[in-house]
């Protein structure tokens with residue numbers, strides 16, 4: 067029972083006592099009735115479904131939090147009540163987001179990390195534990211993309227993409243779960259992509275597509291493996307989202323094609339994804355694990 071639920075229960079029983087003590091005095095009865103209505107209102111606002119989405123006091127980590135989707139996740143988690151560690155390869159980006167969060171009154175720290183390096187991911191989690199003593203929510207979101215015809219995809223492009231998008235997510239999950247499993251609680255949310263399910267076109271991006279399919283199946287595997295130990299692992303698969311990743315002149319023509327191919331006729335916004343992260347991070351989703359939430363404006367329907 068939450069402290070709000072406890073207080074409301076105590077108020078109700080006090081009001082019941084008052085009712086029996088004051089007999090039939092009309093004025094007192096009227097005031098008691100008013101109090102009972104107020105308590106009913108409190109019950110809805112303080113213990114109703116929306117309060118179960120609150121994440122007050124929880125400690126969250128977001129990789130690739132320095133811009134785009136990760137920045138949006140960091141703001142959303144902070145607004146929902148979390149302390150937020152913003153981790154990024156580009157520390158200056160992470161620091162900017164931390165300043166934005168602090169300006170909203172949210173406790174936050176910046177961490178430099180290259181998620182493709184296992185030792186970096188261990189140090190990142192350790193930094194969160196050294197600062198706040200726990201880790202409840204982890205968004206493994208850092209990712210990169212290259213475009214090339216498959217027959218020309220270089221070894222460097224392949225291994226760099228796998229290093230960040232697949233190895234990186236696994237190293238993060240491992241480092242986070244090492245702590246979460248000992249505590250018996252934790253919510254891991256990996257950023258996959260609709261590219262793990264469909265083949266994007268007209269641009270060619272075999273390494274990215276394979277890496278994201280890997281994230282979806284890694285999520286399924288870890289979700290099942292840790293299901294009885296309190297750690298939930300799910301992923302989010304965005305469609306085309308308007309972020310710095312896609313804001314280049316070279317992509318302008320492609321974007322027109324992507325919009326035409328999307329049933330909703332527009333690119334997604336970061337805000338279109340944030341509600342799902344809050345859901346996956348909150349107790350409301352406790353019965354969900356190993357699964358993938360596709361948010362793509364209907365792209366994968368066609």
Ligand SMILES: NC(=O)c1ccc[n+]([C@@H]2O[C@H](COP(=O)([O-])OP(=O)(O)OC[C@H]3O[C@@H](n4cnc5c(N)ncnc54)[C@H](O)[C@@H]3O)[C@@H](O)[C@H]2O)c1
Nearest residue numbers: 130132133134135155180181208209259304306307309311
């Ligand atoms: N934007 C989209 O259309 C879209 C669609 C589907 C999935 N995604 C996925 O969402 C995630 C975020 O994408 P975005 O659009 O916000 O990208 P973005 O390029 O705008 O931001 C990514 C952030 O990750 C950081 N980063 C890159 N490599 C890193 C590394 N090795 N270690 C730590 N941080 C690193 C970058 O510095 C950057 O701040 C990625 O995994 C991407 O694949 C994006």
